[in-house]
Amino acid sequence: MVDVDNKKQNLSEREQSILHHVVYNYIQTAVPVGSRYISKHLEKNLSAASIRNVMADLEETGFLSHPHTSAGRVPTDLGYRFYIDYLMEMQQLGDDEKLRIHQQLKQTNDAEEMLRETSKLLGKISHQLSIVTSPHLSSGIFEKIELIPITGSKLLVVISIRTGIVRTIMLEVGAEVPRDHLDQVGRIINERLVGLTLKEIRDSFVDRVRDVQNEKTGLIRLFIESVDQLFTDSKDREKVLIGGTKNIIDQPEFIDPKNFRSVIELIENEDIIVHLLERHDESQRNFVVTVGTENKDETTKEYSFVTATYDVGGVTGRVGIIGPTRMNYGKVIPLVDYVAQAIAKMLSS
Amino acid sequence: MVDVDNKKQNLSEREQSILHHVVYNYIQTAVPVGSRYISKHLEKNLSAASIRNVMADLEETGFLSHPHTSAGRVPTDLGYRFYIDYLMEMQQLGDDEKLRIHQQLKQTNDAEEMLRETSKLLGKISHQLSIVTSPHLSSGIFEKIELIPITGSKLLVVISIRTGIVRTIMLEVGAEVPRDHLDQVGRIINERLVGLTLKEIRDSFVDRVRDVQNEKTGLIRLFIESVDQLFTDSKDREKVLIGGTKNIIDQPEFIDPKNFRSVIELIENEDIIVHLLERHDESQRNFVVTVGTENKDETTKEYSFVTATYDVGGVTGRVGIIGPTRMNYGKVIPLVDYVAQAIAKMLSS
DNA sequence: GTAAGCACTCGATGAGTGTGAGTGCTGTGA
DNA sequence: TCACAGCACTCACACTCATCGAGTGCTTAC
Numbered sequence: 001m002v003d004v005d006n007k008k009q010n011l012s013e014r015e016q017s018i019l020h021h022v023v024y025n026y027i028q029t030a031v032p033v034g035s036r037y038i039s040k041h042l043e044k045n046l047s048a049a050s051i052r053n054v055m056a057d058l059e060e061t062g063f064l065s066h067p068h069t070s071a072g073r074v075p076t077d078l079g080y081r082f083y084i085d086y087l088m089e090m091q092q093l094g095d096d097e098k099l100r101i102h103q104q105l106k107q108t109n110d111a112e113e114m115l116r117e118t119s120k121l122l123g124k125i126s127h128q129l130s131i132v133t134s135p136h137l138s139s140g141i142f143e144k145i146e147l148i149p150i151t152g153s154k155l156l157v158v159i160s161i162r163t164g165i166v167r168t169i170m171l172e173v174g175a176e177v178p179r180d181h182l183d184q185v186g187r188i189i190n191e192r193l194v195g196l197t198l199k200e201i202r203d204s205f206v207d208r209v210r211d212v213q214n215e216k217t218g219l220i221r222l223f224i225e226s227v228d229q230l231f232t233d234s235k236d237r238e239k240v241l242i243g244g245t246k247n248i249i250d251q252p253e254f255i256d257p258k259n260f261r262s263v264i265e266l267i268e269n270e271d272i273i274v275h276l277l278e279r280h281d282e283s284q285r286n287f288v289v290t291v292g293t294e295n296k297d298e299t300t301k302e303y304s305f306v307t308a309t310y311d312v313g314g315v316t317g318r319v320g321i322i323g324p325t326r327m328n329y330g331k332v333i334p335l336v337d338y339v340a341q342a343i344a345k346m347l348s349s
Numbered sequence: 350m351v352d353v354d355n356k357k358q359n360l361s362e363r364e365q366s367i368l369h370h371v372v373y374n375y376i377q378t379a380v381p382v383g384s385r386y387i388s389k390h391l392e393k394n395l396s397a398a399s400i401r402n403v404m405a406d407l408e409e410t411g412f413l414s415h416p417h418t419s420a421g422r423v424p425t426d427l428g429y430r431f432y433i434d435y436l437m438e439m440q441q442l443g444d445d446e447k448l449r450i451h452q453q454l455k456q457t458n459d460a461e462e463m464l465r466e467t468s469k470l471l472g473k474i475s476h477q478l479s480i481v482t483s484p485h486l487s488s489g490i491f492e493k494i495e496l497i498p499i500t501g502s503k504l505l506v507v508i509s510i511r512t513g514i515v516r517t518i519m520l521e522v523g524a525e526v527p528r529d530h531l532d533q534v535g536r537i538i539n540e541r542l543v544g545l546t547l548k549e550i551r552d553s554f555v556d557r558v559r560d561v562q563n564e565k566t567g568l569i570r571l572f573i574e575s576v577d578q579l580f581t582d583s584k585d586r587e588k589v590l591i592g593g594t595k596n597i598i599d600q601p602e603f604i605d606p607k608n609f610r611s612v613i614e615l616i617e618n619e620d621i622i623v624h625l626l627e628r629h630d631e632s633q634r635n636f637v638v639t640v641g642t643e644n645k646d647e648t649t650k651e652y653s654f655v656t657a658t659y660d661v662g663g664v665t666g667r668v669g670i671i672g673p674t675r676m677n678y679g680k681v682i683p684l685v686d687y688v689a690q691a692i693a694k695m696l697s698s
Numbered sequence: 699g700t701a702a703g704c705a706c707t708c709g710a711t712g713a714g715t716g717t718g719a720g721t722g723c724t725g726t727g728a
Numbered sequence: 729t730c731a732c733a734g735c736a737c738t739c740a741c742a743c744t745c746a747t748c749g750a751g752t753g754c755t756t757a758c
Contacts, residue, residue, distance in 0.1 A: 032751090034750065034751050034752085035751075035752080036750080036751070037750095037751095046700085046701095047700075047701050047702075048701095048702095048751090049700080049701055049702065049703090049753095050699085050700055050701065052751085052752065052753075053699090053700085055752090056752090056753085066751090066752085068707080068708060068709070069706085069707050069708060069751080069752065069753090070706085070707050070708045070709075070749090070750065070751045070752060071708080071709080071750085071751070071752085072750080072751065072752095110519075143500060144499075146497050148495050148497070148507055150493075150509050150513065150515055151492060151509060151511070151513050154513060154515075156507060156515055158497055158505060158507075158517075160499050160500060162500070164499065164500050164503060166499055166503075166505055166517075166519065168507075168515075168517050170459075170515065243617070245613050245616070245617055246610070246613045246614060246617050249609070249610065249613060255606070257604070257606065257609075260598070260606075260609065261595070261598065264594050264595045264598060265595060267594070268592075268594055268595050381719095381720090383719065383720050383721085384720075384721080385719075385720070386719095386720095395731085395732090396731070396732050396733075397720090397732090397733095398731080398732050398733065398734090399730085399731055399732060401720085401721065401722075402730095402731085402732095404721090405721090405722080415720090415721085417738080417739060417740075418720080418721065418722090418737085418738050418739060419718095419719065419720045419721055419737080419738045419739045419740080420719080420720065420721085420739075420740080421719080421720065421721090422720095
């Protein structure tokens with residue numbers, strides 16, 4: 001990996017300008033851009049030949065490449081990276097788009113439904129695949145547990161989190177447990193855990209209830225055994241909602257059916273995406289852009305990710321976009337950022 | 350629509366035999382089958398020319414067609430229908446496949462997760478798109494309601510249904526409601542509704558609680574207003590799980606990218622499928638096969654559906670398969686049927 | 699360092715052609 | 729009346745070949 005920061009000084013004004021033109025034009029047209037075109041339309045005081053020289057330099061440094069001898073130049077991942085960090089201008093989000101987003105958010109009051117629809121809209125506006133994860137509960141603050149007996153030997157556990165999010169889990173109890181006993185255990189748990197995050201609870205639950213072990217029904221023991229299920233974002237709870245497939249297939253890269261397969265792979269295999277988002281989560285910044293091979297995953301090496309965090313009183317989730325590396329970063333980044341903020345505002349009200 | 354039953358007598362032995370060969374071979378190979386091929390390999394005592402005559406007759410009656418003058422014959426929807434009803438032999442399900450299904454079903458104990466994984470497996474085995482709906486609650490028998498206050502003005506309503514299925518809905522209450530009042534209202538509702546189906550409740554709730562209207566907090570009024578939300582399969586609850594996209598795109602019909610789009614359309618637009626499944630639900634039979642244009646929907650006119658009902662103590666859902674009309678019906682039908690039964694058994698235990 | 703000219707490369711396009719599978723039709727013989 | 733052999737005809741498909749044009753790389757001149 002070349003150190004991009006170092007490169008900033010190494011590139012002359014002219015080189016930067018030409019790199020800018022190549023990336024910008026390629027993003028717009030998906031066609032490799034040639035020296036003659038730049039000379040004619042964008043950099044009129046330079047001849048095509050001079051531009052070719054510059055391009056050759058840029059290729060040597062690793063910012064550009066070309067698919068075959070007589071084709072125009074195409075940005076490399078590194079080229080995109082430089083473009084994003086130093087050359088690109090962020091595009092203002094249109095008022096109509098802001099309006100559409102707010103209208104969509106207001107429309108439903110079920111949280112998951114809202115996220116799903118927002119994801120669809122995000123895909124539609126950006127013409128890319130969109131991803132939205134449901135809130136990451138482990139940093140949420142425990143408020144209250146409620147135990148409800150269901151037919152036979154089932155027990156419904158309701159866990160409230162401070163922001164108003166509620167999580168329900170069904171547990172299998174060995175035998176029927178009397179109501180007053182349930183209440184008693186519930187009270188104990190509530191007293192001891194209130195104010196902690198789910199993550200803290202998960203890590204210290206056993207210690208905190210050690211002294212109540214010798215009760216009759218083994219209910220506490222059941223809780224200890226199920227602690228992961230109760231206080232972790234289980235696979236089926238922390239959902240990744242993927243939308244906008246029909247938008248992305250209009251992109252010119254998908255005339256080639258083999259690229260098609262890779263997209264299908266992506267939407268069927270949520271695990272890949274979950275994995276990548278985890279990586280993003282470790283970052284400190286609010287939004288993250290990953291270009292092509294910057295994420296090590298082989299299946300996504302031709303795709304870029306733009307994701308942002310939404311934060312609802314400490315409980316966070318992610319929204320983002322996946323698309324070909326040739327992506328309109330200047331437009332997509334503000335869009336994702338805006339949607340993340342809008343979701344946060346919506347969920348916290 | 351031609352009356353197929355009538356046709357059964359009208360087709361000679363020879364015509365039936367040749368129709369059988371054409372359909373069977375086309376299903377296997379996806380290549381239009383010609384007279385010469387049949388004469389050489391399948392009907393050795395007939396010359397190609399004679400077979401052509403029979404084929405011409407079958408084409409006139411509407412069972413076959415051919416894409417262009419000098420191509421082999423291809424079944425029409427009507428041809429498939431005749432094949433399914435009279436000619437086809439059901440294939441026994443392999444032991445290894447049965448085993449895979451059971452292992453998959455046992456693996457998870459969360460109901461939705463189980464359905465989702467089963468759907469994936471169904472897609473993998475059949476090489477088609479698979480669909481599974483979550484149980485249709487309106488015919489489920491109400492057992493118990495439970496009201497749980499959440500932070501601020503939210504109320505979690507838990508409705509238990511006799512088979513052990515539980516449904517939770519979050520309601521927005523105007524102001525905080527005291528616990529004893531909640532209990533009281535809960536008790537009233539339980540007494541009056543137990544044993545009824547959700548559908549009955551939805552239709553008669555207002556009448557059944559009319560006399561309790563004059564209570565303080567207006568809680569009953571809230572319930573009356575929310576009755577649809579509470580006792581109907583709301584859009585976000587009755588989920589259609591679609592899986593197996595990456596299996597179906599291996600089918601030869603998807604070399605053409607325009608067919609590609611139609612599949613994407615299908616998986617993004619659950620509504621289309623929900624709509625079609627509703628139609629299927631009205632049928633009395635346990636499994637239903639719809640070929641191509643037999644369902645009137647324009648977007649699915651090149652697809653067939655095979656669906657079966659699973660029944661868990663009166664609460665039902667559907668499993669099924671969607672694929673090109675050229676589908677191995679003899680294998681798929683027993684498969685879908687088997688999976689439906691396996692799911693029912695699993696959920697009721 | 700910049701520009702101009704020229705040869706070269708390579709993909710895309712399109713016309714032309716041959717091939718093979720398959721049909722439709724007709725005439726003949728049982 | 730039915731079976732079938734033969735022949736002409738039709739397409740789709742794959743292949744070749746020539747052409748075109750965009751674009752580069754290199755060399756030379758200013």
